[in-house]
Amino acid sequence: MDVANVPRRRGRPPKAAAGFSETRASLVRAGLVRLTEKGFTATGLDEILKVAGVPKGSFYHYFDSKGAFGTELIDRYGAYFAGKLERFFNDHSRSPLARIEAFIADAEAAMERFAYSRGCLVGNLGQEMGALPEPFRQQLCDVFADWQHRTAGCLRAAQAAGEIGSLHNADNLAAFFWIGWEGAVLRAKLERSGSPLQTFAEGFFTMIRT
Amino acid sequence: MDVANVPRRRGRPPKAAAGFSETRASLVRAGLVRLTEKGFTATGLDEILKVAGVPKGSFYHYFDSKGAFGTELIDRYGAYFAGKLERFFNDHSRSPLARIEAFIADAEAAMERFAYSRGCLVGNLGQEMGALPEPFRQQLCDVFADWQHRTAGCLRAAQAAGEIGSLHNADNLAAFFWIGWEGAVLRAKLERSGSPLQTFAEGFFTMIRT
DNA sequence: CATTTATTAGACGATCGGTCTATTAAATCA
DNA sequence: TGATTTAATAGACCGATCGTCTAATAAATG
Numbered sequence: 128m129d130v131a132n133v134p135r136r137r138g139r140p141p142k143a144a145a146g147f148s149e150t151r152a153s154l155v156r157a158g159l160v161r162l163t164e165k166g167f168t169a170t171g172l173d174e175i176l177k178v179a180g181v182p183k184g185s186f187y188h189y190f191d192s193k194g195a196f197g198t199e200l201i202d203r204y205g206a207y208f209a210g211k212l213e214r215f216f217n218d219h220s221r222s223p224l225a226r227i228e229a230f231i232a233d234a235e236a237a238m239e240r241f242a243y244s245r246g247c248l249v250g251n252l253g254q255e256m257g258a259l260p261e262p263f264r265q266q267l268c269d270v271f272a273d274w275q276h277r278t279a280g281c282l283r284a285a286q287a288a289g290e291i292g293s294l295h296n297a298d299n300l301a302a303f304f305w306i307g308w309e310g311a312v313l314r315a316k317l318e319r320s321g322s323p324l325q326t327f328a329e330g331f332f333t334m335i336r337t
Numbered sequence: 338m339d340v341a342n343v344p345r346r347r348g349r350p351p352k353a354a355a356g357f358s359e360t361r362a363s364l365v366r367a368g369l370v371r372l373t374e375k376g377f378t379a380t381g382l383d384e385i386l387k388v389a390g391v392p393k394g395s396f397y398h399y400f401d402s403k404g405a406f407g408t409e410l411i412d413r414y415g416a417y418f419a420g421k422l423e424r425f426f427n428d429h430s431r432s433p434l435a436r437i438e439a440f441i442a443d444a445e446a447a448m449e450r451f452a453y454s455r456g457c458l459v460g461n462l463g464q465e466m467g468a469l470p471e472p473f474r475q476q477l478c479d480v481f482a483d484w485q486h487r488t489a490g491c492l493r494a495a496q497a498a499g500e501i502g503s504l505h506n507a508d509n510l511a512a513f514f515w516i517g518w519e520g521a522v523l524r525a526k527l528e529r530s531g532s533p534l535q536t537f538a539e540g541f542f543t544m545i546r547t
Numbered sequence: 548c549a550t551t552t553a554t555t556a557g558a559c560g561a562t563c564g565g566t567c568t569a570t571t572a573a574a575t576c577a
Numbered sequence: 578t579g580a581t582t583t584a585a586t587a588g589a590c591c592g593a594t595c596g597t598c599t600a601a602t603a604a605a606t607g
Contacts, residue, residue: 150585169378169468172564183565184587193564244467250520253527254464257454258379268528303540306533310460310520317463318478323516330513334544360554382596394555394598403596 151189153179158200163245167197168258194260197252201263204248205270212274216281223285227278228332235324238312243319250309275301282335291335300335307331361399363389368410373455377407378468404470407462411473414458415480422484426491433495434542437488441538445531448522456526460519485511492545501545510545517541 157179161170172193176183190196215230216223238245249270256264279301285291291300307327314323367389371380382403386393400406425440426433448455459480466474489511495501501510517537524533 148585164467166378166465166468168376169465171562173562182587184567185585187566188585246464246467250523251464254456254461254523255376255379256527257375257456264527264529271524271527299536299540302533302536306520306524306537307517307540308520309523310516310518313460313464313519313523314481314516317466317474317481319474323512326509326512327516330509330517330544334540334547337544337547381594383594392555392557393596394557397597398554 148189150179150181150185154181154186154189154196155200155203158196159204159248160245162197162200163248163251166251166255168255194262197259197263198266200248201252201266201270205273209273209277212277216277216284222290223281223288224290224332224335226281227285228328231324231328234312235321235328238315238324239321243315243321246316247309247312250312253309254313271305275305278304285335292337295335304331358399360389360391360395364391364396364399364406365410365413368406369414369458370455372407372410372461373414373458376461376465378465404472407469407473408476410458411462411476411480415483419483419487422487426487426494432500433491433498434500434545436491437495438538438542441534444522445534445538448525448534449531453525453529453531457519457522460522463519464523481515485515488514495545502547505545514541 154175157175158170161175161178164170172183172186176186186196190199211233212230215226215233218226218229221229249267252259252263253267256267275298279297282291282295282297282300286293286295286297307330311323311327315321364385367385368380370388371385374380382393382396386396396406400409421443422440425436425443428436428439431439459477462469462473463477466477485508489507492501492505492507492510496503496505496507517540521533521537525531
């Protein structure tokens with residue numbers, strides 16, 4: 128049963144094979160921007176449509192609902208950062224601890240680039256949970272669990288390299304980091320300043336080196 | 338010029354002398370509950386009105402707008418916690434560090450009591466800043482600054498008592514605490530669990546004792 | 548009782564998320 | 578080519594809900 132042997136269907140085929148569409152992609156892009164800025168509830172479909180230059184009718188061609196759209200945004204955002212963490216944490220040109228520092232520096236630069244107007248999509252939606260459809264909860268928790276797991280791996284490498292005290296539990300440390308880091312991102316957005324990020328990062332590194 | 342000598346105005350007098358009103362108070366109570374749960378944007382006036390058992394028309398008699406209502410809620414919430422911190426941090430039956438631990442334990446118990454459905458009003462609105470009227474920003478920053486200042490005082494007392502290392506800067510530590518603690522509250526709400534609070538608190542105390 | 552003001556009641560327009568039908572575009576097979 | 582089939586766009590439309598406002602009512606006054 129070769130895929131190539133399946134007879135082509137009549138009629139117009141999808142624009143691209145694997146569910147890809149430029150229109151769809153621009154909806155996702157615009158959605159990510161707005162949701163990192165304003166969250167899910169406060170963001171109307173219309174403003175996303177306007178930014179993306181896409182008529183409303185198209186939206187419901189590509190997505191079943193606003194909720195399904197949100198689900199996809201969380202997935203993409205989670206995967207994007209998972210990839211970013213993976214890249215930083217596998218950079219063997221640096222020591223394990225320096226990889227974490229580099230990730231933080233990258234995130235700080237990103238927040239500054241957007242004038243501290245955009246936060247973390249997962250943190251934003253987490254804060255909104257009281258007003259969000261329940262299925263979002265597990266999805267958001269899973270993203271944090273994934274990020275934490277990757278971070279714990281890098282911390283274990285740092286431990287093996289003798290960069291941080293071996294009394295620490297890497298999983299606890301990773302949890303501590305993501306709990307606090309999300310707080311720092313929130314605060315940086317509120318104060319429009321990078322100093323909360325620096326304050327937290329500095330404290331974190333002081334802590335783990337002991 | 339005695340206040341009592343001011344001639345009474347004609348017409349129906351206010352229900353109570355000093356701007357107090359049971360109706361108004363119940364609006365504030367209901368508002369605080371909903372805003373700690375769902376934030377400002379996602380909370381409709383109608384649901385607050387319904388809980389408080391107050392007709393919509395009355396709301397705009399007591400408050401100029403939803404925004405003015407929010408401003409007052411932030412003030413009240415900020416002052417409520419300022420008082421709470423003051424009580425804990427002036428409790429001379431405990432050591433300075435134990436006072437902070439007691440405050441944290443109290444907050445953990447409060448979150449558990451509400452089944453982790455309510456977060457911090459200031460943190461919630463901070464996250465929403467992208468969608469909130471600009472004047473809220475300074476107000477929220479000021480509340481954090483106040484809480485941090487009180488916390489720094491207690492940390493200095495702990496330093497004087499030799500409970501924490503003197504290399505630490507108390508102001509930095511207080512900033513670090515509130516940055517991370519808000520992250521922990523957010524996460525606890527998301528995961529419906531107290532463990533993020535415990536994870537952060539434990540890490541924080543480990544850190545400051547060195 | 549006429550007057551004044553507190554308080555309530557609900558109408559109001561705007562906008563929300565979501566659905567719908569109609570139309571246009573692009574590929575197919577005969 | 579031309580009829581056919583489906584992808585994709587276009588935007589009118591719906592009920593619900595948003596925050597605001599005006600008109601009416603209630604309660605006190607001199």
